[in-house]
Amino acid sequence: MAEITPPVVIKVGGALLDSPHIANQLLAEIKTLQASTPVVLVHGGGPLVETMLSAMQLTSTKIDGLRVTPDEQMPYVCGALAGSANKSLCAMAIAAGLNPVGLSLMDGGITQCQLLDEKYGAVGIPATGKPALLARLFEGGFLPVISSIGCTDEGRLLNVNADQAATVIAELLGGKLLLLSNVDGVLDQHKALISELDQARLQEEVSLGVIKDGMLVKVSAAMQAAQQLNQPVTIANWSAPLTAILNNQSGTRVIPATQTSGA
Structure with a gap:
C-alpha cells in the first residue's frame, strides 16, 4: 500500500449542523485541502442528542463535562450521532463536491473502545486500532466522516467524547x-485568547477555575494528542479560514511538553 501524506484530522461539534453557511464554507475549504492532503472529519452531535432525548422525555446529565449515558438511551444516542448527524454532514459534503464515507469508531477496527467507568453508563474511552480502512479510503479520494460511537469487544455500544475520538x-x-x-x-x-497553551499554563488556568467542564475535556484531549504526536494541536473557531488555522494564525495551539522543555 502506497505511503500517504500525514492527514489533517478535523473535529467539529454537532452544532455545526445548525450553521449551514459556515459548514458549507468549511467543507469547500476541505475540498481544496484534499487536493494535497488527506482529511478526516470527526464529529459530535450534542444538540441532536439533547433534542432527541428531550422528545423521548429522557433526562440527560453530565459529570466532569462528560454525558452520562445509560445503556437504555444508547439506541437514541447512536441514532442521533451515527445516524442523523453523520448523514447530515455527509449530505452537506456531497453538496460541496466531496465524496464522503460515513463511519463510526467501530468500523474496520479503526479504534478499540473500553468502558470508561460505570458511573458514566455506556461511555467509552477509545484507543488506536488499525489504519488500513482509512488508508484505503484516502487512496480512493474519499472523505471519512466519523461519528463518536464505538463498542466494546463484547459488542456493548458506547458513547465516546468526540474530542477524545478525534485525538485517537x-x-x-x-x-x-x-x-x-x-x-x-x-x-x-x-x-482574552491564549495563543499558546503548555502544561504549566494549563495547570495554572485549571487552578484558577478558568478551564473546566467541557473545555477541560477538550483541552485535556488536545494535550494528550500533542504529547502523543509530539506536535501542537489547535483549538479554533470553525468560521476562521482553514488556511489561517493550519498556518497558526488563528486559535489556540496546545504545545506538548517535549517542545516546551527543549527536548
Whole structure:
C-alpha cells in the first residue's frame, strides 16, 4: 500500500449542523485541502442528542463535562450521532463536491473502545486500532466522516467524547489535529485568547477555575494528542479560514511538553 501524506484530522461539534453557511464554507475549504492532503472529519452531535432525548422525555446529565449515558438511551444516542448527524454532514459534503464515507469508531477496527467507568453508563474511552480502512479510503479520494460511537469487544455500544475520538484518530494516523467549534480557542480569565497553551499554563488556568467542564475535556484531549504526536494541536473557531488555522494564525495551539522543555 502506497505511503500517504500525514492527514489533517478535523473535529467539529454537532452544532455545526445548525450553521449551514459556515459548514458549507468549511467543507469547500476541505475540498481544496484534499487536493494535497488527506482529511478526516470527526464529529459530535450534542444538540441532536439533547433534542432527541428531550422528545423521548429522557433526562440527560453530565459529570466532569462528560454525558452520562445509560445503556437504555444508547439506541437514541447512536441514532442521533451515527445516524442523523453523520448523514447530515455527509449530505452537506456531497453538496460541496466531496465524496464522503460515513463511519463510526467501530468500523474496520479503526479504534478499540473500553468502558470508561460505570458511573458514566455506556461511555467509552477509545484507543488506536488499525489504519488500513482509512488508508484505503484516502487512496480512493474519499472523505471519512466519523461519528463518536464505538463498542466494546463484547459488542456493548458506547458513547465516546468526540474530542477524545478525534485525538485517537490523529494518533492512529500520525496526523495534524484541529478541534473546531464555535469558540475562538481557549480564553483566559479576562476572556482574552491564549495563543499558546503548555502544561504549566494549563495547570495554572485549571487552578484558577478558568478551564473546566467541557473545555477541560477538550483541552485535556488536545494535550494528550500533542504529547502523543509530539506536535501542537489547535483549538479554533470553525468560521476562521482553514488556511489561517493550519498556518497558526488563528486559535489556540496546545504545545506538548517535549517542545516546551527543549527536548
